[in-house]
Amino acid sequence: MPSVVSGIITLLLFQLCGEVVSRMFSLPLPGPVLAMVAMVIGMALSERLLALIRPVASFLLQNLSLLFVPVGVGAVARLSDLSAHALAIGVSLIGSTLLAICVGALTFEYVARLTGNVDEEEEA
Amino acid sequence: MTDPLLIWSYLESGPLLWLTATLVAYWIGDRIFRLSRGKPWFNPVLLSVIVLGGLLLATGTPYETYFEGAQFVHFMLGPATVSLALPLHANLRRVRKAALPMALALLAGSLTAVVSALGLAWLLGADFGLLASLAPKSATAPVAIGISEKLGGDPAMTAVLVLLTGMIGAIAVTPMLNALGLRDWRGRGFATGVAAHGVGTARALQVNPTAGAFAGIGMGMNAVLTGLLAPLVLQLFR
Known part of the structure; x- marks a missing residue:
């Protein structure tokens, strides 16, 4: 059973390298996303890395919603800006988000059906 | 005392x-x-x-x-983003198999998000500063803030718009896609991650593990694509 501390260290080291590479080459990909890609490759190559990360990563993902609360509270600090443009912001955010999800999901399902791409591994 | x-x-x-x-x-x-x-x-x-x-x-x-x-x-948002590698790795084979529907859904979803957000706000009289803050709102917060800065928006405002977008997506996605009769959890999750980033992904993880994994990928891919699309689309509203 690998220790939680070494799991945290590994996560942070990946993120650190991601940030450095992203900034060094001024990539459009942010550091954590770059580190995520590197981590997937690492996990495919090493069972030990997978076992090391699993407990910490599961814990963080189970509580992912919590991590958005501090930014969300920022909305309260911006209340006057938001209410000054309430109609434009409200209609734009609601309209575009719902439309984008529908268009994305419909496109996926349509293309998958057209190419006979079915998901055999779907758990019941 | x-x-x-x-x-x-x-x-x-x-x-x-x-x-x-x-x-x-x-x-x-x-x-x-x-x-x-x-x-x-x-x-x-x-x-x-x-x-x-x-x-x-x-x-x-x-x-x-x-x-x-x-x-x-x-x-902890940073380490949590890196942690998304875990469901991604677990579903790697299915992800590779679904590459084509994912690529097209990414393009369609991301473009729809930016164009409709800017179009609607512009019609309702939003100024250029607000449009610049609004353009990257479907990307994950750290990315969106960086894009907003480059475009001349207000990064703190963008952070709030990003979060509101995520909450709208998380609240609406399940009833909306049920009403449309879509049953492919891969596509449902992926589109949610593209349009509603991490908050949508957190919701997808609550609903279905497959949807959660594909949402994480959608979020990661749209972080990149928004960086390319947002400046281009914003030019149309200058």
Whole structure:
């Protein structure tokens, strides 16, 4: 059973390298996303890395919603800006988000059906 | 006995109070969400934001003071993004198989998000600064903030718009896609990640593990694509 501390260290080291590479080459990909890609490759190559990360990563993902609360509270600090443009912001955010999800999901399902791409591994 | 005001001013100056408050508010929000058996309206982020926002207003605490404590929670967003490698790895084979539908859904979803957000806001009289803050709102917060800065928007405003987008997506996605009769969890999750980033991904993880994994990928891919699309589309509204 690998220790939680070494799991945290590994996560942070990946993120650190991601940030450095992203900034060094001024990539459009942010550091954590770059580190995520590197981590997937690492996990495919090493069972030990997978076992090391699993407990910490599961814990963080189970509580992912919590991590958005501090930014969300920022909305309260911006209340006057938001209410000054309430109609434009409200209609734009609601309209575009719902439309984008529908268009994305419909496109996926349509293309998958057209190419006979079915998901055999779907758990019941 | 020490004057309660002295204790308050001590607590107010350190991170302990607002860090604890953030965790407690989330715990309450999460309990209510579970008691409602996962009704999307009882979104734990939305509930905690309402509780904490009310507390800040009631006590006259500035956001900067609150963030002193909350930054420890906020910081974990980076490691959590790296952690998305876990469901991604578990579903690698299915992801590779679905490359074509994913690529097209990414393009369609991302383009729809940017064009319709800017178009609707422009029609309702938004100025260029607001449009620039709005353009990257479907990307994950750290990316969107960087894009907004480059475009001449207001990064703090973008952070808020990003979060609102995520909450709208998280609340609406399940009933909306059920109504459309879409059953492919891969596509449902992927589109949610593209349009509603991490908050949508957190919701997808609650609903279905497959949807959660594909949402994480959608979020990651759209972080890149938004960086390319947002400046191009914004040019049309100059």
